[in-house]
Amino acid sequence: MAATNSTRVLPGFGLSLGYTLSWLSLIVLIPLVAVFLKAGSLGADHFIAAVSSPRVLASYRLTFGASLIAALINTVFGLMLAWALVRYSFPGKRLVDALVDLPFALPTAVAGIALTALYAKNGWVGKLLEPLGIQVAFTPLGVLVALIFIGLPFVVRTVQPILEDLDTEYEEAAVSLGANRWQAFRHVVFPTVLPALMTGFAMAFARAVGEYGSVIFIAGNIPLVSEITPLMIITKLEQYDYAGATAIAVVMLLISFVLLLIINGLQAWTAKRTGRER
Amino acid sequence: MSGAAAVLHGSADHAARFESKAATREPALVKWGILALSLTFFSIFLLLPLITVFVEALRKGWDVYFAALIEPDAWAAIKLTLTAAAISVPLNLVFGVAAAWLITKFEFRGKHLLITLIDLPFSVSPVVSGLIYVLVFGAQGWFGPWLSEHDMKVVFAVPGIVLATVFVTFPFVARELIPLMEAQGRDEEEAAVVLGARGWQTFWYVTLPNVKWGLLYGVILCNARAMGEFGAVSVVSGHIRGQTNTMPLHVEILYNEYQFAAAFAVASLLALLALVTLVIKTWVEHQAGKSSQQSEE
Numbered sequence: 266m267a268a269t270n271s272t273r274v275l276p277g278f279g280l281s282l283g284y285t286l287s288w289l290s291l292i293v294l295i296p297l298v299a300v301f302l303k304a305g306s307l308g309a310d311h312f313i314a315a316v317s318s319p320r321v322l323a324s325y326r327l328t329f330g331a332s333l334i335a336a337l338i339n340t341v342f343g344l345m346l347a348w349a350l351v352r353y354s355f356p357g358k359r360l361v362d363a364l365v366d367l368p369f370a371l372p373t374a375v376a377g378i379a380l381t382a383l384y385a386k387n388g389w390v391g392k393l394l395e396p397l398g399i400q401v402a403f404t405p406l407g408v409l410v411a412l413i414f415i416g417l418p419f420v421v422r423t424v425q426p427i428l429e430d431l432d433t434e435y436e437e438a439a440v441s442l443g444a445n446r447w448q449a450f451r452h453v454v455f456p457t458v459l460p461a462l463m464t465g466f467a468m469a470f471a472r473a474v475g476e477y478g479s480v481i482f483i484a485g486n487i488p489l490v491s492e493i494t495p496l497m498i499i500t501k502l503e504q505y506d507y508a509g510a511t512a513i514a515v516v517m518l519l520i521s522f523v524l525l526l527i528i529n530g531l532q533a534w535t536a537k538r539t540g541r542e543r
Numbered sequence: 544m545s546g547a548a549a550v551l552h553g554s555a556d557h558a559a560r561f562e563s564k565a566a567t568r569e570p571a572l573v574k575w576g577i578l579a580l581s582l583t584f585f586s587i588f589l590l591l592p593l594i595t596v597f598v599e600a601l602r603k604g605w606d607v608y609f610a611a612l613i614e615p616d617a618w619a620a621i622k623l624t625l626t627a628a629a630i631s632v633p634l635n636l637v638f639g640v641a642a643a644w645l646i647t648k649f650e651f652r653g654k655h656l657l658i659t660l661i662d663l664p665f666s667v668s669p670v671v672s673g674l675i676y677v678l679v680f681g682a683q684g685w686f687g688p689w690l691s692e693h694d695m696k697v698v699f700a701v702p703g704i705v706l707a708t709v710f711v712t713f714p715f716v717a718r719e720l721i722p723l724m725e726a727q728g729r730d731e732e733e734a735a736v737v738l739g740a741r742g743w744q745t746f747w748y749v750t751l752p753n754v755k756w757g758l759l760y761g762v763i764l765c766n767a768r769a770m771g772e773f774g775a776v777s778v779v780s781g782h783i784r785g786q787t788n789t790m791p792l793h794v795e796i797l798y799n800e801y802q803f804a805a806a807f808a809v810a811s812l813l814a815l816l817a818l819v820t821l822v823i824k825t826w827v828e829h830q831a832g833k834s835s836q837q838s839e840e
Contacts, residue, residue, distance in 0.1 A: 273649065274733045276742035281645035285657070288638050292709055293663055296675035299685065303678050345581040352567070353578060354558040361582070363825045367589050369764070370817035370824075372771025373669075374791040375810040378798050379592040382599050382807075389591065414588050429557050437566040446569055475668025478773035478791070482798065495670040495774065502674070502778065507683050514671045521666040528666075529659060 297518070304515040307508050315512035320488050321497050327405055328494040332473035335412035340466045343420025344458070350421070351428040365421050368414055373478025380411055381483040403485030408493060411479040416469030423465035427458055427539055460535035467531055471524040475517065596814045600807035611797075611805035612812070619785040620793035620809070623701065627776075627789060628769040631708040635765055639716025640758075644746070646717075647724035648732065658721070664713040672710050673778025676703055699781030704789065707775040712765045719761030723754045756831040760824060767820040771813055 304312060315321070349355070350362050368376065384391045384401040391402060401407050431454065439449040477495040484491045492500075494517060501510035561567040569577070601608055611617060642661055646654060664672065678684050680697035690697060697703045731753070735745045751758070773791040780787045788796065790809055797806035 274736050275648050275729065275745070276736065277644060277746075278649050278651075281641045282649075282651075285638070285642045285645050288641075289657075289660060292706070292713060293660065296679050296710070297663075297667075299678045300671070300675050342581060342584040345577050346585060349578050349581045351557050352561040353574060354556070354562065355578060355582075358556075358558075359825070361585060363821050364589055364593070365585075366821055366824065367593060367817060370767045370771075370820040371593070372773060372791050372810075372813045372817070374773040374794050375596060375771070375813045375817075376592060378794065378806060378810060379595040379599070382803070383591055383595050389595070390587070410588075414592065417588060433560060433564055433567045437564065440566040446573075449566070471666055475666070475671070477668065477670050477777075482795075495668050498670045498674060499778065502677070507678070507681075510674060511678065514674050517668050517671055521668065521671075525659065525662070525666045 300511055300514055300518065303508070303511045307512060311508065312512045312515075315501075315509040316516050320492065321494070321513060323489045324492045324494045324497045327408060327491065328474055331405060331408045331412050331493075332470050335409055335416055335473050336466050336470040338413055339416045339420050339469045340462060343417060343465060343469075344424055344462060347421045347424040347428055351425060365418050368416075368418050373415070373476070374482070376414055376479040377411065377482035380414060380479065381407070384410060384483065402483055403487075403491065405484075405491050407483035407485065408480050408491060411483050412473040412476060415476050415479050416473050419468040419472065420462065420465030423461045423468065423535075424458055427461045427535070428454075430539065431457060457539060460531060460538045464528060464531040464535055467524060467528045471521065471528065474520065474524070593814065596807055596811050599803060600811040602807075603804040607804050608808045608811075611802075611808035614805075616785050616788065617793060617805075617809055620788045620790045621812070623704070623786075623788065624770050624790040626701070627705050627708045628766055630705050631712060631769050632762060632766050634709055635712050636716050636758075636762055638713070639718075639720055639761060642717040643720035643724050644750075646721055647727075648729055661717050662714050664710050669711060669772065669774025670778055672775040673707050676706050676710075676779050680706075698779050699783070700787060703779035704776050704787065707779045708769050708772055711772050711775050712769045715765035715768065716758070716761035719757045719764070720754055723757040724750065727753050756827050756834070760827045760831075763820050763823050763827075767817060770816060 307315070346361075346365070350358065350365075381402055382388050384394075384407060386392070386395055386400075386402070388402070391400075394401060399406070401410055435453050435457075436449045439453045440446075444452065475495060477493070477499075480493055481496055484493060484496075486492055486496060494513065498510045498513050498517075501507075501513065568574075642657075646658060677698050679686060680690060680703065681687050682691065682698075684698075686697075697706070727750075731749050732745050735749045736742075740748070770789075771791055772789075773795070776789055777792060777795070780789065780792055782788060782792060782796070784796070790813055794806050794810045794813070797803075797809065
């Protein structure tokens with residue numbers, strides 16, 4: 266990585282490059298390579314057996330299914346919440362705006378036990394749902410609730426700045442051309458927001474797939490029913506099955522990398538569509 | 544990645560701009576519908592869990608609450624959490640500043656790849672983040688035999704907890720600084736250097752005052768995550784009571800022993816930390832908004 270700018274004035278290129286690359290390699294890259302090397306030493310049969318046992322397959326279905334539904338729910342309500350925060354004034358708005366980031370700041374284990382207490386049979390929400398025959402805590406539905414909590418800020422925080430930057434003139438132009446409010450939203454606002462909305466969706470989904478702390482308390486962790494994939498890694502580790510844990514970790518890592526690429530692409534699209542710097 | 548969604552932005556209120564014009568106003572029914580739906584969703588999924596933490600913590604009274612906090616194992620957990628954060632946050636601060644300087648002040652090939660690699664820990668599941676250090680330093684890992692020969696422990700000991708914490712908080716400071724320093728450009732620094740300032744002087748007197756709020760915000764987020772990390776630390780900790788339990792792990796143990804009031808008492812400290820983080824964040828956004836207004840005037 267040689268500097269392409271031959272007229273560099275500022276000092277510190279060598280130092281910051283050396284430091285950044287060594288620290289990055291030491292903390293992130295080399296340990297990540299360890300996972301792939303370890304998985305490579307497994308042998309194909311062992312690897313495939315570890316990542317496709319019925320219990321692990323069931324955990325993929327739950328993890329990806331619940332993450333997808335949670336991200337979709339967050340996309341719909343996140344857009345509404347971002348809209349309300351940008352376009353309306355209402356009492357307590359600043360508080361709501363600040364608390365949207367709570368899932369970023371609140372430790373996942375704390376969120377996990379709080380959600381469990383809330384949705385257990387004797388909890389505030391659980392009590393209301395029980396007569397309806399809906400059980401949330403210790404079922405796959407509980408996993409969904411935890412993943413909604415953890416993913417909520419992503420959509421709001423990616424869409425909000427785009428909505429703030431939107432000039433009123435486009436909608437005014439649409440109205441003066443005879444569009445009604447819905448048409449102005451559908452054809453003017455929505456296309457501008459769409460890339461950010463999809464970025465938020467992808468981020469919420471990616472976060473949900475890897476989430477552990479907020480889920481395990483409320484999930485009940487019943488084999489084949491409410492076990493998530495990260496828990497399968499923990500279970501294998503507790504049985505000293507390092508090879509099995511590594512194999513599942515490789516699958517998760519590959520999925521994370523693909524999601525990361527998709528998110529980078531979506532962010533580039535957002536930047537192009539709105540002219541904002543990434 | 545998750546940091547990208549949390550990047551600092553000014554806190555100006557835009558509602559008046561949209562509400563004052565007929566073209567950008569919805570019918571009252573639609574407006575109230577959106578407000579009711581989104582705020583109900585917000586209350587059920589964010590507000591209620593937060594309130595629950597404090598209600599459950601105080602359910603058995605203040606005596607039980609304080610007893611749970613001054614108990615020796617809880618104290619050990621608090622101390623370990625503070626230690627891990629005190630080591631990992633400065634490490635990531637130095638890294639973040641170096642990486643942001645490199646990325647925003649110089650042109651070189653592979654820059655986008657480097658940014659993606661710095662972001663990588665955000666997209667790795669916390670459990671996998673812990674596992675990678677078990678594979679490198681664990682008994683079966685690369686350095687395991689060497690470490691045990693020299694009577695050193697990384698995994699299931701404090702160094703492992705610090706390493707896992709550094710990993711999960713790796714991108715925070717860099718993520719906040721890069722967009723800010725990118726927007727700032729290089730002209731001011733180049734002028735300082737041309738006028739004879741040394742590298743550190745340039746950074747200290749020219750760059751730092753411009754990015755101080757973003758830097759503070761990155762450090763605060765980094766600290767909140769460092770103190771609250773659960774999955775990664777859980778894998779490398781070994782859960783030895785009084786020795787390798789951080790606060791979130793202590794919460795888990797108490798909860799699994801059905802000591803709910805005690806679990807929520809310790810959890811309430813972490814929730815307070817989260818609230819303080821959000822308050823400082825709001826204040827920093829306010830300051831950043833003010834100083835950007837001033838520079839526009």
